[in-house]
Amino acid sequence: MNDKSKIVIGLIIFLAIITFPFWYNMGKATSAPEPKLSDKAKAAKVCVEPKEYMKAEHMHILDNWRNEVVRKGNRTYKSSTGKEYNISLSSGEESCLGCHTDKAEFCDKCHDYASVNPYCWDCHIDPKEEKK
Amino acid sequence: MKNSRRSFLKIAGVSALGLVIKPVFNTFASSEEHAEHLKPDFSKKNNALTGKRWGMVIDTRKFQSEEDLKPIIDACNSIHNIPDLKVKNHEIKWIWEDEYEHAFTDSENEYVNERVKHLPFLVLCNHCDDPPCVRACPTKATFKREDGIVLMDFHRCIGCRFCMAACPYGSRSFNFRDPRPGIEHQNPDYPTRTKGVVEKCNFCAERLAVGKMPKCVEVSNGAIAFGDLDDPDSTVRKLLKENYTIRRKPSLGTHPSVFYIV
Numbered sequence: 001m002n003d004k005s006k007i008v009i010g011l012i013i014f015l016a017i018i019t020f021p022f023w024y025n026m027g028k029a030t031s032a033p034e035p036k037l038s039d040k041a042k043a044a045k046v047c048v049e050p051k052e053y054m055k056a057e058h059m060h061i062l063d064n065w066r067n068e069v070v071r072k073g074n075r076t077y078k079s080s081t082g083k084e085y086n087i088s089l090s091s092g093e094e095s096c097l098g099c100h101t102d103k104a105e106f107c108d109k110c111h112d113y114a115s116v117n118p119y120c121w122d123c124h125i126d127p128k129e130e131k132k
Numbered sequence: 133m134k135n136s137r138r139s140f141l142k143i144a145g146v147s148a149l150g151l152v153i154k155p156v157f158n159t160f161a162s163s164e165e166h167a168e169h170l171k172p173d174f175s176k177k178n179n180a181l182t183g184k185r186w187g188m189v190i191d192t193r194k195f196q197s198e199e200d201l202k203p204i205i206d207a208c209n210s211i212h213n214i215p216d217l218k219v220k221n222h223e224i225k226w227i228w229e230d231e232y233e234h235a236f237t238d239s240e241n242e243y244v245n246e247r248v249k250h251l252p253f254l255v256l257c258n259h260c261d262d263p264p265c266v267r268a269c270p271t272k273a274t275f276k277r278e279d280g281i282v283l284m285d286f287h288r289c290i291g292c293r294f295c296m297a298a299c300p301y302g303s304r305s306f307n308f309r310d311p312r313p314g315i316e317h318q319n320p321d322y323p324t325r326t327k328g329v330v331e332k333c334n335f336c337a338e339r340l341a342v343g344k345m346p347k348c349v350e351v352s353n354g355a356i357a358f359g360d361l362d363d364p365d366s367t368v369r370k371l372l373k374e375n376y377t378i379r380r381k382p383s384l385g386t387h388p389s390v391f392y393i394v
Contacts, residue, residue: 061172066287069341070283071275071277071285072277073180073277073279073337073340074176075176075177075341075342076175076176076177077173078172078174078175080171090320090323091320091321091322092321122326123286123323123324123325125318125319125320125323125324127320
């Protein structure tokens, strides 16, 4: 039983492989991207709800919206400020993408960073990629 | 005051309990705060058309040939992003043309008059009052709305196709492949579907919501009427009162909401 050296070498190689991703990415950490507001969104100043709330809860709002529209036919949303909005993701002036016109800069940037892959655009049409 | 070991332990115990409970209360408090903020208020648009049971009356006397049906079918296809996939097996149909013998299998009159026998019939989802597809759907992706429209929630469909097996009218189509390449002109106002989802006519629910009549009604030059079957004064009820109408496969008891004047 004199394989001590072989075992140690094997262990070292094993550890090196296992920890490779950490070595490889060392010092390369990037900061979280800032979504870029379109001129239109900047001019509007406010979204349907306050910014902080939208940051944390936009997915829940969208989820609620889709249920209300599809299942109940409710297409008007009254925000906490009392203003009424048309419920739409991608079409028309009063829609999410009507204001945040650049999906790549506004949605995709963060979603890519966080590795979140919503399937909204499998069906909903981004006006930019619209085929004429 | 002289503290005994017993009283010290008591106080220590109560304080420890307090320390444990505080964070729990905090979470409850914050979630309530959340719930208060999320008090969404939804409503229908002011001009939305509402009814108790939407129905359709198709006057087949105003259709002579397939040519008359084509513009209606094309209009529906283009606004709903229905693909033309060329392969018959992959076909998606919302409103299409069929012959009398296929559409009305219940009527066994082999001596039916020549006009009706060779008439092209427009067929679509019947938005049954007792829809078998809704009962068959395990995820409630297809459901009957309060206004009688049998609707699909494409977000929820898992593509099991039980509804297709349940529908006696063949009104449902399955997306065997990505429909987007088959759509010539995409209409950004209506989403496309994805592979693995069932779809069918929705009585233009998205148009009713903004105060418009279904597209097929709009382009039919008065051959198709749409209205509330529950309202005795509606145009559809008037047409039903004045004309002899038939429905598809009435013996199945699904109570279709689409009527045909023959």
